[in-house]
Amino acid sequence: MITTESQALWRAIKKNSDKMLYRFFEEGLAQRKLLIIRCGSCDTFHFPPRSFCPDCLTEDVELVEHPGKGKVYAFTSMADQSSGGKPITYAMVDLEGVEGRIFTMVEAAYEEMSIGMEVEAGYLEKEDMVIPCFKPV
Amino acid sequence: MGRDRNVCIVGYAQTPVKKFIKATFLDLAARVSIEAIRSSGLSKKEIQGLLITQEGFGNFVNAQLFAPRLAGHMRLETKFLGTFECGGMSAAVAVKMAATEIMTGRLDTCLVIGVELKPELLGDPAFDYTSLADRSAGTYGPIESLSNLRGPLPFYAMSQQRWMMDHQIHPRDIAPLPVLLRKNATKNPMAQFRDPIGLEDVLNSRMVCPPIRLFECCPQSEGAAAVVLASHDVAKALGGKRISIRGHGEAHDSTHYFPDRGDGGRFPCVERAAREAYENAGVSLKDLDVAEVYGAFAGIELMNYEEMGFFKRGQAPGAVQEGKTALDGEFPINPSGGRLSLGHPPGATPLLELIEVCNQLRGEAQERQVGEPVLGLIQAEHGMINGSVVLILEREE
Numbered sequence: 001m002i003t004t005e006s007q008a009l010w011r012a013i014k015k016n017s018d019k020m021l022y023r024f025f026e027e028g029l030a031q032r033k034l035l036i037i038r039c040g041s042c043d044t045f046h047f048p049p050r051s052f053c054p055d056c057l058t059e060d061v062e063l064v065e066h067p068g069k070g071k072v073y074a075f076t077s078m079a080d081q082s083s084g085g086k087p088i089t090y091a092m093v094d095l096e097g098v099e100g101r102i103f104t105m106v107e108a109a110y111e112e113m114s115i116g117m118e119v120e121a122g123y124l125e126k127e128d129m130v131i132p133c134f135k136p137v
Numbered sequence: 138m139g140r141d142r143n144v145c146i147v148g149y150a151q152t153p154v155k156k157f158i159k160a161t162f163l164d165l166a167a168r169v170s171i172e173a174i175r176s177s178g179l180s181k182k183e184i185q186g187l188l189i190t191q192e193g194f195g196n197f198v199n200a201q202l203f204a205p206r207l208a209g210h211m212r213l214e215t216k217f218l219g220t221f222e223c224g225g226m227s228a229a230v231a232v233k234m235a236a237t238e239i240m241t242g243r244l245d246t247c248l249v250i251g252v253e254l255k256p257e258l259l260g261d262p263a264f265d266y267t268s269l270a271d272r273s274a275g276t277y278g279p280i281e282s283l284s285n286l287r288g289p290l291p292f293y294a295m296s297q298q299r300w301m302m303d304h305q306i307h308p309r310d311i312a313p314l315p316v317l318l319r320k321n322a323t324k325n326p327m328a329q330f331r332d333p334i335g336l337e338d339v340l341n342s343r344m345v346c347p348p349i350r351l352f353e354c355c356p357q358s359e360g361a362a363a364v365v366l367a368s369h370d371v372a373k374a375l376g377g378k379r380i381s382i383r384g385h386g387e388a389h390d391s392t393h394y395f396p397d398r399g400d401g402g403r404f405p406c407v408e409r410a411a412r413e414a415y416e417n418a419g420v421s422l423k424d425l426d427v428a429e430v431y432g433a434f435a436g437i438e439l440m441n442y443e444e445m446g447f448f449k450r451g452q453a454p455g456a457v458q459e460g461k462t463a464l465d466g467e468f469p470i471n472p473s474g475g476r477l478s479l480g481h482p483p484g485a486t487p488l489l490e491l492i493e494v495c496n497q498l499r500g501e502a503q504e505r506q507v508g509e510p511v512l513g514l515i516q517a518e519h520g521m522i523n524g525s526v527v528l529i530l531e532r533e534e
Contacts (some may be wrong), residue, residue: 025280033252047397074295074401077194078346090284090291094396100397103292105284110347115302131283 068121077110113132144371148177148365154480173182173363186217186247224519229487253482300403305450322474324504329480353435362488384418389524407444414527426510429490
């Protein structure tokens, strides 16, 4: 249940994230795709997608879709003050075949989580936004 | 910083650490500066530089040109002026910058100020939520912000989870640290929390973000501190007890908050900064007598001890339990009460650490005095420990 207050907050977040660097990531989200980059120069994959390769700093990068599979590297949970203290499960997920972890919410109770657990990308809608939320495989 | 060109700390002052301090940024910064200048014995005209941290962590109102405004407020004419921002280690970086300027011979003295006051909400959601979202996305990152992240705690929790897993550390092993820090703080009139607590209080406190419980967290505090640095010649002319900066180290990892690769249960920058500081000062670990360490959470503080080599990996909890880091232990750490009990106003924290170590080295820490220390260490960090500064201070004979 989104309250009026949290709607204002989400709108602010949306406006803000539009301004930020991860435009490619946002574009992917709108299509329910997890976008990453492949560097043609050093042949590595990176997340989050950038307009250059963070390892060799060349601009020889292309956007590719990641299958959305990964393993939980670490996890925790915290009460969400904007929805009456409901706990949110958070995890760092090692994305398969990529140099990069994603910080994400997970659609599972904290008690159901374990390190190394296999998860896949899922998506939540809030206001006019699509937000990544991984789920157990 | 070299034995021949060392920089001394000739004056300092701090406010008590509290949940709220009723003051404006400019006045608080000015008053604590005036007190620090007074304690140094220098006159206002002799202060040649003014460095300050941003207006509190996450403040967004009137955040520009703070240092020049303060100089105008105090009618202070200088040769070096600036606002330094690098998260929780801002004030430590400012000290290092000031010391470097003095070492080059360009400045003889410099004032460094750290202030932390919480942002004031204006009551207008359009403004307040934009600011909150700005802060969240700007500080942690837009993806993290999308996931409703409002603070760094989940990152710390997950890093601590990895460390606990790697070394089979049980929550019961961590609980003695908050108890010890609180015990130290009962002897510190500047501390925010001074009522003693026991192991069960820690273990039964609310689980905030597993594995971190409430009593393992620092409070979000307000406070201010200022220090006056001077060249060795100036310090000598002023007379009195002299504390010099004997060495320093600084290191930053190529990550922001939770590392996107590598071992998430380690803080390599802390290890690198400490190693550089020991080498730069020409001291070994066993020479150190006292330390003030930056630990926003109990488990993270213990991880910092290990990164700096104080104890072997996985053994910091046992060392604390055995009393090695207590006021009467072989290596007292955080005699001030640390971030957990002294309180944690990030903008000022590195200076509060420095002031505690100076008090200890000067033998002026009263009930908290840990013998007659000669060498002391302070450490500060930014992000979820993606960068760190280590300074080694020495009491000169």
